[in-house]
Amino acid sequence: MMTTVEKIGQQAKEAAQVVAQLSIQDRNQILLSMAEALREQKSAIMAANQTDLENATALSGPMRNRLTLDDATIEGIATSLAAVADLDDPLAGPYENWEHPSGFKIIKKTVPLGVVAMVYEARPNVTVDAAALTFKSGNAVILRGGKEAIHSNIALAQVLRSVLTDHQLNPNIIQLITDTTHDSVNELLHLRQYVDVLIPRGSGSFIDFVVTNATVPVIETGAGNTHIFVDEDADQDQAIEVIVNAKTQKPAVCNAAEKLLIHEKIAAEFLPKVASALIEAGVELRGDDQAVAIDGRLSLATPIDWDTEYNDLIMAIKVVTDIDAAIDWINAHTTHHSETILGKNSQHVADFMNRVDAAVVYQNVSSRFTDGFEFGFGAEIGISTQKLHARGPMGLPALTTIKYEVFGDGQTRH
Amino acid sequence: MMTTVEKIGQQAKEAAQVVAQLSIQDRNQILLSMAEALREQKSAIMAANQTDLENATALSGPMRNRLTLDDATIEGIATSLAAVADLDDPLAGPYENWEHPSGFKIIKKTVPLGVVAMVYEARPNVTVDAAALTFKSGNAVILRGGKEAIHSNIALAQVLRSVLTDHQLNPNIIQLITDTTHDSVNELLHLRQYVDVLIPRGSGSFIDFVVTNATVPVIETGAGNTHIFVDEDADQDQAIEVIVNAKTQKPAVCNAAEKLLIHEKIAAEFLPKVASALIEAGVELRGDDQAVAIDGRLSLATPIDWDTEYNDLIMAIKVVTDIDAAIDWINAHTTHHSETILGKNSQHVADFMNRVDAAVVYQNVSSRFTDGFEFGFGAEIGISTQKLHARGPMGLPALTTIKYEVFGDGQTRH
Incomplete structure (x- = not known):
């Protein structure tokens, strides 16, 4: 039967x-x-x-x-x-x-x-x-x-x-x-x-x-613990715009940014600026030891944060030593959806594109564009990870x- | 650890x-x-x-x-x-x-x-x-x-x-x-x-x-309970050549034929001829009631035969009423590898091609050709089913x- x-x-x-x-x-x-x-x-x-x-x-x-x-x-x-x-x-x-x-x-x-x-x-x-x-x-x-x-x-x-x-x-x-x-x-x-x-x-x-x-x-389909890495030579004003867009334009969806990695050489200067913009947009910020030491408005992230897709106005920030550390961190925590580098160094961008293991890899663009309609496919049955x-x-x-x-x-x- | x-x-x-x-x-x-x-x-x-x-x-x-x-x-x-x-x-x-x-x-x-x-x-x-x-x-x-x-x-x-x-x-x-x-x-x-x-x-x-x-x-990869259906208008001499080749040229591989379906209108004439050729080539033959009634050299197949990939010099023969019965039978027993129709009726061939759910569907060709080298790919890592x-x-x-x-x-x- x-x-x-x-x-x-x-x-x-x-x-x-x-x-x-x-x-x-x-x-x-x-x-x-x-x-x-x-x-x-x-x-x-x-x-x-x-x-x-x-x-x-x-x-x-x-x-x-x-x-x-x-x-x-x-x-x-x-x-x-x-x-x-x-x-x-x-x-x-x-x-x-x-x-x-x-x-x-x-x-x-x-x-x-x-x-x-x-x-x-x-x-x-x-x-x-x-x-x-x-x-x-x-x-x-x-x-x-x-x-x-x-x-x-x-x-x-x-x-x-x-x-x-x-x-x-x-x-x-x-x-x-x-x-x-x-x-x-x-x-x-x-x-x-x-x-x-x-x-x-x-x-x-x-x-x-x-x-x-x-x-x-x-x-x-779908799970998106997506990262943005800000390299030392990034256009910082543009970076803030892209980060705020990727995080806040529609926080509940899979292509919204969840984690921010900042090159240590610019962290002291850039982190407070981007934090101010994110806080103003209503984002709760968490960070690793180094990030919290730079900006006291961040609360200390717990290990579980780094693998959590918040789908909410929350973002965790981490300071990394260089492009290799950023790539290794992302490959250890990515859900293989969308990952972003903000910066201009062509060797760093090539390394990021080649070595980061994700469906879509961005340079200087908001990850919110990972979408069948935005990609010109006219339809979307889902996003394969x-x-x-x-x-x-x-x-x-x-x-x-x-x-x-x-x-x-x-x-x-x- | x-x-x-x-x-x-x-x-x-x-x-x-x-x-x-x-x-x-x-x-x-x-x-x-x-x-x-x-x-x-x-x-x-x-x-x-x-x-x-x-x-x-x-x-x-x-x-x-x-x-x-x-x-x-x-x-x-x-x-x-x-x-x-x-x-x-x-x-x-x-x-x-x-x-x-x-x-x-x-x-x-x-x-x-x-x-x-x-x-x-x-x-x-x-x-x-x-x-x-x-x-x-x-x-x-x-x-x-x-x-x-x-x-x-x-x-x-x-x-x-x-x-x-x-x-x-x-x-x-x-x-x-x-x-x-x-x-x-x-x-x-x-x-x-x-x-x-x-x-x-x-x-x-x-x-x-x-x-x-x-x-x-x-x-x-690989499992191949592959069928050949002989339609009423098949070129019978050619059909025998193709069937013997598909069954015996390398019986242990996945693209070798395992089952033979014969249109009932030609079964009485064709079955004994193809059976003789297969027996001569060393093949043990089994069949459903109708096939055994036509040719006593066949032993009666058991239900398990119809889903078994012999990978050996054994073949089971079944008599079917028409092209639809052949397609339905194949779709119920196929391992989605290679399936063959022998015949010339263009509507029947089109139905077979469209409706049989297999990776490769043949008209008047031995299924032994399902192979990366024969298909011109220069290599083969396996055959996906x-x-x-x-x-x-x-x-x-x-x-x-x-x-x-x-x-x-x-x-x-x-």
Whole structure:
């Protein structure tokens, strides 16, 4: 007897064959119909969301905001969905092809991954985003959102699925797991027979849990303990602007700066200046012994600080002896997301770029730009912090794989 | 206190920064020196191999052959190693690059993965192959070969490492784990801090064990329960040639055919003909009820047969009603390696190509061609049966990843 999650997996695998065959015209037309349907079903969606909001009395302000669906957010979701129709088809050729000396032809095609599973927090917009991007790239999707958003997610998924049915398509191209206990996530992590890739979104500890326990293939996303190193020759005014932007422009996201390393030769001069700017912007500062000795406004950091992604207006500052010490420190504490050097010495910059082990490495730019839209990809399914398959901001091509098609007339190997 | 395997991991991570910086000229020069050194140290290697052979009294003939190093095999290994120097640099540009509207530049570079771990059976040639390919692509490698080859592997690794030392390089670019108990494999599977990817080679059950237990990223390789479907309009003489080649030309490898599906409309005519050819070539035949009813020389297959990779001169034959039944059967039993249709109906071929979920899908060609050299990649580190990162025969590019380098002059996000 199959469990509900297994049944969903089996249905997704079947539906994957259907969506993989749709022309790009059909996929785009359906995306536009989905956007329209979301607008038409607005009141039903908002009513469901109201139930979630009433149940979610324990949620903090920012979490509550992310959960709320009103006229403006639903319009925003519909607009984003329609925008996916405008993106290039990630499955389109031309494909590489060549001939074997014996005369058969090999075509290296781009094809959908198959069944993509997404596990995410209480953000109903992700339900639609993920469904749109996986559909555009020819995949079936299994969605498992946070329990606080369950009524909203059911309403949204229902709208998207009804559009599939209206187009005489298998609605199981898009499925939502409505069991919001941990059991359903655990089952999903082990559904190797049906799930081609699982993309987890959420806290660093949740993603760690997924990577450690999953037997299905996973793309690790998001955790960002990101550093900025200020070299001795940095333009100090520019450095302060970049640091304040990277730390405070949106502190709760993964590409926000968390740690500041300052070359010891400029620390006595630069640290108080940047500290003043950060404090004025509302940032709580912590530091190592040397940093605290230079500026008494910093509290002493504990060892755990150096590996913590605050996602908040907090920053820890450390004084380092030179570029090598900065690189070694970063490589020991990085989550491989985004790392920055502020400075002009071309040898130091080259060393930093070459040796720091991160998806994106910046010189004199705010790390807040690590983002699929800012990188020009037109979409973002997440930011990969791993090295296999996809690294950094992931656009539609991250949801595809390849397949070799070989056409011959009886060739055998000798 | 670090364990030996942890220490090896840490050393590999350090050494990875060194090898990643070497010019392609240096990498190629060192590969040629390694080939020369293997030839010079031939007697020491053969002496070590002799110890392995004396200890390996329990090994079967083919396994013993794979373990044996004599003049010819060492010359072959040295020649293959030198040939890696001739391959294109997988890290070479040109790299994609573009400008953000705010004026900073993004370069999408190709970079090494970092630390590659290989776990493999008692084939000492893999020690050298894997070291050469990972070195060429700028990676450090951790090798863990089968216990029967341990003395040979120590001798080979010693030769390669001494060449690194002679070139004033960190010898830990190439490391061999000499603990051949299961403990060292288990530790390696969980060395997330140091291992960027682990590539297992060996039996299907071993690879399953690795995928199920590893927390480090894994590229699944090799298992091949490969099928051939003979459609009703196949050229029957050609089909027999292809089937006999795919089954018998090298039955112990992953791209050899294991199962034969025959369209019921031609089964009564075709099955006895192909069975005669296979029996003549020494193949033991099993079949489902229908196949056995047609040809009494087949024994009845058990359910386990349909999911077994024989790697031997055995084949199971099944009669199917049509192309859809063939595709569904294959998708339920495939190991996603190589699958073949023999036939001419262009709609059937297109359906088969599109819907069969495998790395390589063939029309009228022997699946024995699924191989990095036959595909023109010049090298092969394994054959991926997964969809993330690499699929099918893996050449040098499978050992690389990307990194975004961003250069600006103070850009901030608003």
